[in-house]
Amino acid sequence: MEKLEIMIKLASDKNIDQVLLEFKECATEVDVDFVRKAVRAIDRCAIKLERAAERCISVLLELIKIKVNYVVQEAIIVIKDIFRRYPNIYESINATLCESLDTLDEPEAKSSMIWIIGEYAERIDNADELLESFLESFLKSLHKSSCNY
Numbered sequence: 001m002e003k004l005e006i007m008i009k010l011a012s013d014k015n016i017d018q019v020l021l022e023f024k025e026c027a028t029e030v031d032v033d034f035v036r037k038a039v040r041a042i043d044r045c046a047i048k049l050e051r052a053a054e055r056c057i058s059v060l061l062e063l064i065k066i067k068v069n070y071v072v073q074e075a076i077i078v079i080k081d082i083f084r085r086y087p088n089i090y091e092s093i094n095a096t097l098c099e100s101l102d103t104l105d106e107p108e109a110k111s112s113m114i115w116i117i118g119e120y121a122e123r124i125d126n127a128d129e130l131l132e133s134f135l136e137s138f139l140k141s142l143h144k145s146s147c148n149y
Contacts, residue, residue, distance in 0.1 A: 043078030
């Protein structure tokens with residue numbers, strides 16, 4: 001964990017490719033907490049180094065394509081942060097993010113995806129249907145939890 005923190009502090013435009021390679025490798029480890037921190041480290045580099053943000057997004061997309069559930073969810077959470085920092089620049093990746101919609105089960109990942117869909121609704125063909133499916137699953141989970149009392 002300390003290594004990740006040190007690498008974030010040392011990251012620069014000159015060494016970002018090596019740093020991202022290391023973070024990507026860390027994001028494929030078996031320790032879930034460590035993996036999440038490695039994905040968040042990629043986000044922090046994107047926020048810190050504007051010129052490296054596109055490369056950070058590329059690494060996050062590569063991690064999403066691995067289709068490991070907790071990696072995908074963490075990547076979506078941090079991509080939302082990058083979108084907020086750099087609005088209207090990377091929205092071309094929304095289709096890739098929307099492909100992962102059915103696998104989201106963590107509240108923070110779901111809320112991040114809802115924010116992304118809402119923010120870029122005019123550029124996402126079926127944004128209304130996607131939001132409706134989130135609403136349906138939310139209502140189902142709400143109904144299940146109220147039945148447990």
